[in-house]
Amino acid sequence: MSDNLKVGIKNICREYGRDRSRLMDILEAVQGQFGWISSEAIDLTARELSMPRAEVEGVVSFYAFLHQQPTGKAIIRMCDGVSCNMNGGHNVADLFKKELGISFGQTTSDGKITLEHTSCLGMCDQGPAAIINGTVITHISTDTVKEIVHTLRETADPRKLVKTFGAGQNADRLIQSMVTNNIRKHGPVIFSVMEPFLALKNALAMNPAEVIRDIKTARLRGRGGAGFPTGMKWDFTREAEGQRRFVLCNADEGEPGTFKDRVLLTECPHMVFEGMTIAGYAIGAEEGIVYLRGEYQYLKNYLENVLAERREAGLLGKNLAGKAGFHFTIRIQMGAGAYVCGEETALINSCEGLRGEPRDRPPFRAQQGYLGAPTVINNVETFCCVTRILEKGAPWFAQIGSQASSGTKLFSVSGDCNRPGIYELPYGITLKDLLVEVGGEDAIGVQVGGPSGQCVSPAGFNRIICYEDLATGGSIIVFGPGRNIIEIAGQFLDFFIEESCGWCVPCRVGNVLLKERVNKILAGKGEPEDLAYLEELGKTVKTMSRCGLGQTSPNPVLTTLQNFRGVYEKGLKKPLDKMQRTFDLDSALQEAVRIQGRQPVHFQD
Amino acid sequence: MDKPKVATASLAGCFGCHMSLLDIDDRILKLIQLVDFDKSPVDDIKKFTDRCAVGLIEGGCANEENVKVLQDFRRHCDLLIAIGECAIMGGLPAMRNGIPVQECLAEAYQKGPTVHNPSQQIPNDPELPLILDRVYPAHEVVKIDYQLPGCPPPADTLWEALVALLNGKPLHLPYELIKYD
Numbered sequence: 001m002s003d004n005l006k007v008g009i010k011n012i013c014r015e016y017g018r019d020r021s022r023l024m025d026i027l028e029a030v031q032g033q034f035g036w037i038s039s040e041a042i043d044l045t046a047r048e049l050s051m052p053r054a055e056v057e058g059v060v061s062f063y064a065f066l067h068q069q070p071t072g073k074a075i076i077r078m079c080d081g082v083s084c085n086m087n088g089g090h091n092v093a094d095l096f097k098k099e100l101g102i103s104f105g106q107t108t109s110d111g112k113i114t115l116e117h118t119s120c121l122g123m124c125d126q127g128p129a130a131i132i133n134g135t136v137i138t139h140i141s142t143d144t145v146k147e148i149v150h151t152l153r154e155t156a157d158p159r160k161l162v163k164t165f166g167a168g169q170n171a172d173r174l175i176q177s178m179v180t181n182n183i184r185k186h187g188p189v190i191f192s193v194m195e196p197f198l199a200l201k202n203a204l205a206m207n208p209a210e211v212i213r214d215i216k217t218a219r220l221r222g223r224g225g226a227g228f229p230t231g232m233k234w235d236f237t238r239e240a241e242g243q244r245r246f247v248l249c250n251a252d253e254g255e256p257g258t259f260k261d262r263v264l265l266t267e268c269p270h271m272v273f274e275g276m277t278i279a280g281y282a283i284g285a286e287e288g289i290v291y292l293r294g295e296y297q298y299l300k301n302y303l304e305n306v307l308a309e310r311r312e313a314g315l316l317g318k319n320l321a322g323k324a325g326f327h328f329t330i331r332i333q334m335g336a337g338a339y340v341c342g343e344e345t346a347l348i349n350s351c352e353g354l355r356g357e358p359r360d361r362p363p364f365r366a367q368q369g370y371l372g373a374p375t376v377i378n379n380v381e382t383f384c385c386v387t388r389i390l391e392k393g394a395p396w397f398a399q400i401g402s403q404a405s406s407g408t409k410l411f412s413v414s415g416d417c418n419r420p421g422i423y424e425l426p427y428g429i430t431l432k433d434l435l436v437e438v439g440g441e442d443a444i445g446v447q448v449g450g451p452s453g454q455c456v457s458p459a460g461f462n463r464i465i466c467y468e469d470l471a472t473g474g475s476i477i478v479f480g481p482g483r484n485i486i487e488i489a490g491q492f493l494d495f496f497i498e499e500s501c502g503w504c505v506p507c508r509v510g511n512v513l514l515k516e517r518v519n520k521i522l523a524g525k526g527e528p529e530d531l532a533y534l535e536e537l538g539k540t541v542k543t544m545s546r547c548g549l550g551q552t553s554p555n556p557v558l559t560t561l562q563n564f565r566g567v568y569e570k571g572l573k574k575p576l577d578k579m580q581r582t583f584d585l586d587s588a589l590q591e592a593v594r595i596q597g598r599q600p601v602h603f604q605d
Numbered sequence: 606m607d608k609p610k611v612a613t614a615s616l617a618g619c620f621g622c623h624m625s626l627l628d629i630d631d632r633i634l635k636l637i638q639l640v641d642f643d644k645s646p647v648d649d650i651k652k653f654t655d656r657c658a659v660g661l662i663e664g665g666c667a668n669e670e671n672v673k674v675l676q677d678f679r680r681h682c683d684l685l686i687a688i689g690e691c692a693i694m695g696g697l698p699a700m701r702n703g704i705p706v707q708e709c710l711a712e713a714y715q716k717g718p719t720v721h722n723p724s725q726q727i728p729n730d731p732e733l734p735l736i737l738d739r740v741y742p743a744h745e746v747v748k749i750d751y752q753l754p755g756c757p758p759p760a761d762t763l764w765e766a767l768v769a770l771l772n773g774k775p776l777h778l779p780y781e782l783i784k785y786d
């Protein structure tokens with residue numbers, strides 16, 4: 001075994017040129033071959049790459065999909081996202097526990113099946129969902145749990161559970177997934193016919209500065225959430241000093257409720273890669289990387305094949321599309337189950353084979369990004385817009401949408417509505433109109449932009465979706481009558497607690513304290529002063545955290561406090577004494593009573 | 606006019622915070638001109654004789670008696686001040702948090718390297734307070750009005766805080782008294 005391991009790891013490291021910046025790929029390959037990453041494997045890898053053992057272990061321990069313990073032959077990762085749970089995910093999860101006779105985080109005694117929870121899988125419109133050894137299983141019901149468990153016990157092959165394939169490319173021989181696209185509304189920018197490769201041809205007919213000028217004229221802003229003007233970002237990177245430059249595509253799509261990038265990668269991969277190539281031309285980069293979240297592993301072979309097709313067609317590689325002197329390649333970097341890696345500096349760290357922790361800024365990644373070189377990072381959808389702008393022209397794009405927010409936006413809609421799925425709609429639409437479109441008119445609240453965005457009450461349904469008012473990376477979760485808004489805010493906090501990288505105290509500790517106080521209110525023990533506490537602590541976490549995760553993590557609490565104050569206030573009671581109602585002496589003594597076999601002492605007051 | 610009353614208690618602490626209070630040296634004479642001590646180890650009064658203006662709490666709650674005493678203090682004092690790391694955060698005793706009670710007892714009375722206990726009996730006299738599942742900082746059991754950090758807080762911190770409070774003046778602590786690294 002040990003010799004096996006030695007040879008295996010040596011070969012894997014050699015395959016990646018003993019390049020420690022490829023540690024993510026190396027560790028994934030080691031796990032792929034040996035099932036998990038043992039202490040011995042860490043030693044051997046560290047030795048092969050001439051790096052400290054602690055650094056290798058640091059990386060292994062950071063990522064949810066890398067295992068330091070042996071796991072079952074099949075690993076069921078049950079989505080713990082709010083949308084899946086609104087669709088009955090909790091019941092399915094309970095049934096899995098019962099059927100398997102284990103809790104989450106455990107493996108059955110026959111070593112066949114491991115049960116785990118995972119943050120949002122990006123299947124919000126077809127949940128409850130789980131991912132089993134890379135195979136996505138959607139629409140799980142309490143009826144199908146038995147069958148899933150039975151099949152996995154018999155064969156350990158989750159592909160046997162996929163009986164029908166989803167529409168479009170989901171049925172491609174390299175995907176063959178039951179995931180469906182649910183594209184409900186086609187718009188002019190993304191989901192309409194495209195003249196192949198015209199965009200790239202048009203771009204290469206101009207000089208790079210003219211391409212950037214076009215992106216600026218189109219007033220394109222980033223679709224990943226923050227909405228930074230794309231042309232300006234490219235200019236900064238183009239002007240920065242450096243021998244090499246990089247174009248990174250952010251396909252980490254971890255914000256709960258967001259699943260549009262999955263559909264884009266499935267249906268429009270050429271559009272994405274063409275946009276990246278155009279970006280490469282514009283900023284003078286020769287290398288591109290798609291950072292694909294580990295949950296979308298099932299798309300990898302398909303995407304690799306599209307890349308191969310483009311290479312064969314001369315649309316990637318040296319002197320591409322006949323343009324002498326312009327070279328561009330794209331590789332896919334797999335993530336391993338960490339939401340924070342969607343944050344751009346964490347994404348760079350992850351691409352470099354480090355723990356996916358955000359970096360301090362400055363230096364900015366336009367100057368010093370991947371491998372210290374000037375780097376552009378854009379969202380999948382942003383690159384699609386780039387391609388369309390170069391195909392149709394900047395003025396065409398700029399006249400769609402509203403003045404400051406041009407173009408269309410993809411919305412991933414889930415929750416309590418009749419038609420969940422993907423909608424391409426122009427910027428400037430009101431939330432109310434969007435709700436009519438998706439069949440969610442009776443909503444009592446809408447989460448716009450995922451947990452890091454805001455929870456809007458009916459009083460705000462006239463608000464307009466655009467960068468100036470209600471900004472969103474695309475996540476729309478509808479809450480129907482009867483939903484408990486505070487409980488949902490609490491679940492979103494759990495998400496941030498789980499996904500915080502832990503580097504800064506306000507984010508690591510503050511969110512736990514927020515959650516404790518929310519739990520107190522949910523338990524009916526809330527007091528008026530708790531609301532002020534939540535607001536003050538939330539503000540501290542927002543202002544004192546290092547990266548966007550911590551800076552937005554109190555939003556579920558703060559925006560519901562703002563928009564649903566009445567719901568919070570309803571359960572509050574003014575206390576008559578100064579005791580803490582959350583402290584329960586009897587339960588604190590339960591353990592000791594059991595162990596010592598006697599009742600508490602009765603002290604006289 | 607009656608002098609305001611002060612009470613103090615040491616819960617799951619090491620008495621270090623009380624020692625620090627005594628470290629105000631001869632200012633203790635000034636202090637007893639300003640206040641009367643009620644229930645406190647300083648004067649060994651075991652039960653509250655009256656309502657108090659201020660209660661000083663050293664240590665968190667490790668057992669049921671700590672809880673009862675702390676709740677008693679809350680009922681009898683207008684203001685409660687948690688003094689020292691143990692009262693504020695649980696401190697050293699809270700290192701057992703996360704370890705099951707059974708293991709803690711076994712380590713303390715049976716398996717610990719310095720334990721000599723041939724009968725392997727774990728103390729279980731009916732008069733011994735039972736221990737809690739974990740050590741709770743004071744503010745998780747009752748509401749606490751102020752906290753004075755330190756392990757222990759320096760005598761000057763305690764002195765300045767008490768004098769400011771009794772005179773109704775704002776408290777200005779120099780940086781040296783509240784920095785701990």
Ligand SMILES: Cc1cc2nc3c(=O)[nH]c(=O)nc-3n(C[C@H](O)[C@H](O)[C@H](O)COP(=O)(O)O)c2cc1C
Nearest residue numbers: 222223224250252253254342343344378379382548
């Ligand atoms: C915690 C966190 C997670 C993020 N996740 C993503 C993501 O999954 N996809 C994405 O495109 N941007 C994500 N972002 C935003 C990126 O940091 C970055 O702003 C974006 O990729 C830039 O591309 P754009 O300008 O095209 O939107 C995330 C930001 C934070 C703080």
Ligand code: SF4
Nearest residue numbers: 501503504507547550
């Ligand atoms: S804010 Fe949170 S996720 Fe971001 S660096 Fe700090 S601890 Fe990590």
Ligand code: SF4
Nearest residue numbers: 618619621689690691
């Ligand atoms: S804070 Fe320090 S000095 Fe005070 S009781 Fe605790 S250990 Fe002792």
